[in-house]
Amino acid sequence: MINALPPALVLILGALPLIFLKGKAKGVWLLILPVLSFINLLAIPVGSFWSYDFLGFEVVLGKFDKLSLIFGYIFHIVAIISNIYAWHVDDRVQSIAATVYAGAALGVTFAGDLFSLFVFWEMLTISATFLVLARRTKAAIAAGARYFMVHVAGGLCLLAGIIMHVQETGSAAFGFIGLESFASYLIFIGVGVNCAWPFVHSWLVDAYPEATITGTIFLSAFTTKTAVYFLARAFPGTEALIWIGVAMAGFPIFYAVIENDLRRVLAYSLINQVGFMVVGIGIGTHLAINGAIAHAFNDILFKGLLFMSMGAVMYRTGKINATDLGGLYKSMPWTCTFCIVGAASISAFPLFSGFVSKSMVMEAAAHGELRFVWFVLLFASAGVFHHAGIKIPFFAFFSHDSGLRCKEAPKHMLLAMGIAAFLCIFIGTFPQFLYQLLPFATDYAPYTASHVIAQTQLLFFSALAFTLLLLAGIYPAEIRSVNLDADLVYRKGAPWLYRVCDKIFNGINDFGDRVFVQQFPAKLSRFFSDPARNLQSYGVRLLTEATGEEKTLASRQESAERRTRNLAYPVGGGVLLTVSFLAAVSLVFFFF
Amino acid sequence: MKKSNETNDKPGMFDKPENVKRLLVIFFTLTGLTLGIDLFYHKHAIFPWEEYFGFYAVYGFVACVILVVISKFILRPLVMRKEDYYD
Structure with a gap:
């Protein structure tokens, strides 16, 4: 046995003291805890640990290989950065939810079996919901409830798949599953919900922009990336993922262009970036998987950085819509600079982190002769620069002067953004440090002249298009609005479903109540109030109807009634005799 | 607080149209250069x-x-x- 704790438990148990801690002590504990957890992780060698027997299946809380470790590292890094960023937050709900959330993500990452994985999976859902609810606005509470419902549905789908899968294979081990049986499809779709696949993606763009300023930083890192990890472990090389990923990379950029809420723009671009990862996993070659994982690693940092910069703007100005912002570069120069670093990273500028990972996926697609996929990914690369690379910094910090004057972001926020920005540039400049951590050995060289020039051209001419369209007045002006997305189905559909269910189920309920609660017992009680007479009178009526002797009906009924009134049936006596007999028999059995 | 207000109210770099124009010229030149370089290297x-x-x-x-x-x-x-x- 090794001298360490399961990584998930360090954070989840570490959340307990937060119930009592307040103020500075709480802040300090939140800074120390992920660092302790990281040290704990570094002390664990590659292998499987903490296995227990559960109903005849092996539950493994720690399966450590290169694939799970790289996710473990980045989850710790982002937890540390996010906690620095959230230093000012004095809200017990948020601190506990965020810590448990990070712990649950580690639980999924290092789970060696599907049962413990599922437990942590659900823990992700619950804790994430609280990060949305904690904003405590009406919109946030509604979005949090929708978030919860969608993820519970996805979780149930996953659970059904897991149970069937375990039944079929006789093993609960978490490894390659592949898309074959019905069970594997259920698992696939259940994970797809967390991965924000098209049509089940709208929880992300619905809830993330409604969450708290600091909550969104955590949210952007964990849920989708644990799903990416799951897919990389269980479904590498599944062709369906290529097409799902292509759709994810493609459609959100159109929405991002017309969206006014800048955090929602980032939420759309989050789906777009996860699309690259999903394509990579779908292609399934070593280069593609490496690219997907490296991109997940980088995305956590630059997407976190972008969300942090927008969070800082929101923290200082209370506004996040492009229509309300602009000209903030004067008030918040550092935030602006860090935002531009994040924008350059997500756009994959040479020397920034996105460049060294996105290109791996692109090249893997090209080597696989996937022409259409390659063209869409290239389109998405230009598009992401357009909406996340230019639009975010431009509308927040430049554009027209909104007249807003505020202070620079607080120091701890700047520190957190600074660390993330440093890592983005460091990884972009020295990618070998990241490449060493990847699941497969690689000698991939991102910095070739062809590659650097091609990417620079792509980006400069995308920027040229933006500039010219803006100068020509064609660029869509930001408008206060709601843009319909797949969540329309349940946001407008749910009241309809409610009404239909109300009609059907309450109809059945009503019917049951009327017939079985009111009418039927009443009839029965009337019948049994005098069963003999009722039975006879019914029999007599049937007989007379059959024979046609209606004259005799009255007299026959009357005689039946007379017999009843005189109790001329030995029923009571019969019951007495039966009871006495049974009592005698039981006494006999008791004594002999 | 007072100091930060002063700096905030100074006209920024991009409040002057000539600066914006200068930036655009630099940008267009760079864009042209990235295209021009295409002729001079082996892809x-x-x-x-x-x-x-x-x-x-x-x-x-x-x-x-x-x-x-x-x-x-x-x-x-x-x-x-x-x-x-x-x-």
Whole structure:
């Protein structure tokens, strides 16, 4: 046995003291805890640990290989950065939810079996919901409830798949599953919900922009990336993922262009970036998987950085819509600079982190002769620069002067953004440090002249298009609005479903109540109030109807009634005799 | 607090139109340079079209124009609703 704790438990148990801690002590504990957890992780060698027997299946809380470790590292890094960023937050709900959330993500990452994985999976859902609810606005509470419902549905789908899968294979081990049986499809779709696949993606763009300023930083890192990890472990090389990923990379950029809420723009671009990862996993070659994982690693940092910069703007100005912002570069120069670093990273500028990972996926697609996929990914690369690379910094910090004057972001926020920005540039400049951590050995060289020039051209001419369209007045002006997305189905559909269910189920309920609660017992009680007479009178009526002797009906009924009134049936006596007999028999059995 | 107000109220770098114009000139020049450099190096391409002159430049430009045109003239009329649509 090794001298360490399961990584998930360090954070989840570490959340307990937060119930009592307040103020500075709480802040300090939140800074120390992920660092302790990281040290704990570094002390664990590659292998499987903490296995227990559960109903005849092996539950493994720690399966450590290169694939799970790289996710473990980045989850710790982002937890540390996010906690620095959230230093000012004095809200017990948020601190506990965020810590448990990070712990649950580690639980999924290092789970060696599907049962413990599922437990942590659900823990992700619950804790994430609280990060949305904690904003405590009406919109946030509604979005949090929708978030919860969608993820519970996805979780149930996953659970059904897991149970069937375990039944079929006789093993609960978490490894390659592949898309074959019905069970594997259920698992696939259940994970797809967390991965924000098209049509089940709208929880992300619905809830993330409604969450708290600091909550969104955590949210952007964990849920989708644990799903990416799951897919990389269980479904590498599944062709369906290529097409799902292509759709994810493609459609959100159109929405991002017309969206006014800048955090929602980032939420759309989050789906777009996860699309690259999903394509990579779908292609399934070593280069593609490496690219997907490296991109997940980088995305956590630059997407976190972008969300942090927008969070800082929101923290200082209370506004996040492009229509309300602009000209903030004067008030918040550092935030602006860090935002531009994040924008350059997500756009994959040479020397920034996105460049060294996105290109791996692109090249893997090209080597696989996937022409259409390659063209869409290239389109998405230009598009992401357009909406996340230019639009975010431009509308927040430049554009027209909104007249807003505020202070620079607080120091701890700047520190957190600074660390993330440093890592983005460091990884972009020295990618070998990241490449060493990847699941497969690689000698991939991102910095070739062809590659650097091609990417620079792509980006400069995308920027040229933006500039010219803006100068020509064609660029869509930001408008206060709601843009319909797949969540329309349940946001407008749910009241309809409610009404239909109300009609059907309450109809059945009503019917049951009327017939079985009111009418039927009443009839029965009337019948049994005098069963003999009722039975006879019914029999007599049937007989007379059959024979046609209606004259005799009255007299026959009357005689039946007379017999009843005189109790001329030995029923009571019969019951007495039966009871006495049974009592005698039981006494006999008791004594002999 | 007073100090930060003073710095905030100073006209920024981009409040002066000549600065914006200067920036645009630099940007257009750089854009031209990235295209011009295409003539002077040997490309390592996987697909044949990657070797065409200015392939990435044209693709990037056209992609963004298409992106904006589709978003503005097709997607927006389809999906845009008033802010209180769901309330």
